[in-house]
Amino acid sequence: MNNLEKFNSIFAETFNVDSSQLNENFGIDTVANWDSVTQLSLVTAIEDEFNIMLDTDDILDFKTYSIAKEILKKYQIEL
Amino acid sequence: MFLNIDLHKSDAIALVDDSGLSITFNELITKSNEFYKLIDKRTLIFILADNSIESFIAFYSCIQNKVVPLLLSSNTNEELLNNLYEKYVPEFIYKIPSNNWRPKNENIVATYLKENGFELIQTNNINPILFDELSFLLPTSGSTGSPKLVRHSYTNLDSSAKNVSELFKIDNTHTAIAFLPMYYTMGLSVIMSHLNSGAKVVLTNYSLTDRLFWNLMKEQKVTTFTGVPYSFELLDKLRFFRMPLPDLKIITQGGGKLKEDLFIKFAQYATDKLIQFIPTYGQTEGTARMAFLEPSMTQLKVGSIGKAIPNGYLGVINNSGEEILITEAEGEMIYKGKNVTLGYAECKEDLTKGDDNKDVLITGDIVKRDADGFYFIIGRKKRFLKIYGYRISLDEVEMLIKNQFHIECICSGNDEQLIIKIEDLSLANQVQAYISDKTNLFHQCISVQQLENLARNEVGKVILTN
Numbered sequence: 001m002n003n004l005e006k007f008n009s010i011f012a013e014t015f016n017v018d019s020s021q022l023n024e025n026f027g028i029d030t031v032a033n034w035d036s037v038t039q040l041s042l043v044t045a046i047e048d049e050f051n052i053m054l055d056t057d058d059i060l061d062f063k064t065y066s067i068a069k070e071i072l073k074k075y076q077i078e079l
Numbered sequence: 080m081f082l083n084i085d086l087h088k089s090d091a092i093a094l095v096d097d098s099g100l101s102i103t104f105n106e107l108i109t110k111s112n113e114f115y116k117l118i119d120k121r122t123l124i125f126i127l128a129d130n131s132i133e134s135f136i137a138f139y140s141c142i143q144n145k146v147v148p149l150l151l152s153s154n155t156n157e158e159l160l161n162n163l164y165e166k167y168v169p170e171f172i173y174k175i176p177s178n179n180w181r182p183k184n185e186n187i188v189a190t191y192l193k194e195n196g197f198e199l200i201q202t203n204n205i206n207p208i209l210f211d212e213l214s215f216l217l218p219t220s221g222s223t224g225s226p227k228l229v230r231h232s233y234t235n236l237d238s239s240a241k242n243v244s245e246l247f248k249i250d251n252t253h254t255a256i257a258f259l260p261m262y263y264t265m266g267l268s269v270i271m272s273h274l275n276s277g278a279k280v281v282l283t284n285y286s287l288t289d290r291l292f293w294n295l296m297k298e299q300k301v302t303t304f305t306g307v308p309y310s311f312e313l314l315d316k317l318r319f320f321r322m323p324l325p326d327l328k329i330i331t332q333g334g335g336k337l338k339e340d341l342f343i344k345f346a347q348y349a350t351d352k353l354i355q356f357i358p359t360y361g362q363t364e365g366t367a368r369m370a371f372l373e374p375s376m377t378q379l380k381v382g383s384i385g386k387a388i389p390n391g392y393l394g395v396i397n398n399s400g401e402e403i404l405i406t407e408a409e410g411e412m413i414y415k416g417k418n419v420t421l422g423y424a425e426c427k428e429d430l431t432k433g434d435d436n437k438d439v440l441i442t443g444d445i446v447k448r449d450a451d452g453f454y455f456i457i458g459r460k461k462r463f464l465k466i467y468g469y470r471i472s473l474d475e476v477e478m479l480i481k482n483q484f485h486i487e488c489i490c491s492g493n494d495e496q497l498i499i500k501i502e503d504l505s506l507a508n509q510v511q512a513y514i515s516d517k518t519n520l521f522h523q524c525i526s527v528q529q530l531e532n533l534a535r536n537e538v539g540k541v542i543l544t545n
Contacts, residue, residue, distance in 0.1 A: 013523075014523070016512075016522050033521075033522075035286065036286040036287055036288040036313060037309075037467060037521045038521060039288045040288070040312065040313055040316055041521065041523060043316060044316065055318065056317050056318045056321070056322065059288070059316065059317055059318075060288060060289070060290045060293070060317070061290075
């Protein structure tokens with residue numbers, strides 16, 4: 001699996017959706033089960049998979065699929 | 080007056096909420112009187128609450144004026160609301176605009192529109208008979224849809240507010256953040272104990288992963304933070320230990336057992352910052368808190384729930400129900416105090432019942448008491464889990480699955496995961512999705528596994544061996 005596939009599969013598993021549903025609109029305002037529990041689980045899985053530690057601000061901003069991609073760039077993760 | 084509101088500085092701020100509203104102690108009294116004028120008698124009301132000033136005024140007004148509220152989440156689903164409505168037949172419903180549930184039209188006598196879109200609905204239901212000492216009701220489980228309620232007395236509320244205020248040494252210079260919901264015993268305890276001492280309470284519906292929550296913490300100069308184990312996991316993840324929060328003085332924890340590594344981290348953080356970390360123990364049946372650990376002991380007694388709260392008593396009983404008097408002991412924990420609730424209700428007839436518990440609560444928690452008299456929870460007798468601060472009854476989950484799928488199942492688990500064992504694993508995804516929907520539990524906390532060697536007796540009835 002390349003990085004993007006790993007990234008997508010974490011989203012898919014966390015929110016119990018198919019990877020094909022992940023797009024720019026996928027985020028806290030459109031996904032019903034996106035709450036603090038899923039967000040914590042998402043961030044933890046991303047950190048473990050890519051061996052990074054996100055800053056507080058980045059965790060608080062981690063609220064859509066596209067923003068998450070942007071944030072990972074800051075940590076030198078190429079998707 | 081309830082929570083001594085009339086004894087506090089009348090123009091001091093009592094409550095602040097997310098909408099930017101704030102009210103003084105004096106305004107709380109005025110608004111509470113206005114609310115009661117619409118009801119004007121002792122009767123039963125459902126309050127579909129969020130953490131807003133409007134919701135709290137309604138609750139306060141009810142207690143002060145001897146109206147009996149059932150406090151419910153504003154997110155309570157239609158099915159459960161219908162069930163509760165049929166079982167308890169309230170005369171009034173107070174609800175926030177975001178919940179669309181309403182009683183049947185033919186039941187509605189009048190609707191009063193209040194501030195921020197809140198609605199007070201009066202029905203033609205007959206005013207039920209209520210035990211004189213009954214103050215209010217809370218669900219035993221916020222999630223599995225059980226209509227079983229805990230009956231509280233007026234004494235419960237007064238003594239809980241006073242005792243908790245005493246144990247945290249709350250004064251009018253304190254500001255608490257209340258993000259735990261007020262329809263949850265500990266959330267309500269945070270609000271009551273602070274108002275009782277003239278302190279300010281910041282009500283919020285924001286979650287810890289919301290930037291606005293942290294803005295509120297800073298802007299309102301919050302001194303006191305109370306969370307459940309899951310909140311502390313979020314704090315840890317959010318690099319809380321590196322956040323500049325110069326006003327924070329007291330961190331209190333309840334709602335279940337904190338993992339040991341987190342317990343140690345927070346005890347160390349508090350020691351380093353010269354602030355207080357106070358782990359506590361409680362249950363809805365004890366009007367929230369029953370035990371607490373002195374902040375000075377958190378490094379010495381890691382994982383302990385401490386000793387009884389002021390004016391409370393903790394003990395250990397053996398299998399025959401006799402109290403063990405030797406200090407070092409293991410067994411089921413009991414609690415005695417004025418905050419022990421009256422008992423349960425399962426239908427409106429139960430609201431006439433008196434005090435079943437007589438100040439004594441058999442907690443269902445198995446404890447170890449060490450040589451210094453400190454208590455440690457080591458197990459649980461009752462069949463429920465506490466996941467993310469929610470109480471999940473295993474019996475209720477089994478019943479839900481049996482009713483929906485008509486299959487056998489056995490539930491178990493720990494405070495991180497609910498394990499459901501079924502025979503036909505092809506139903507695993509459906510069962511997981513159904514229970515996740517019903518309980519609001521994160522689907523990754525629900526593990527559906529193979530049920531092996533299901534023993535049945537000769538008439539085909541399942542024999543539970545574990």
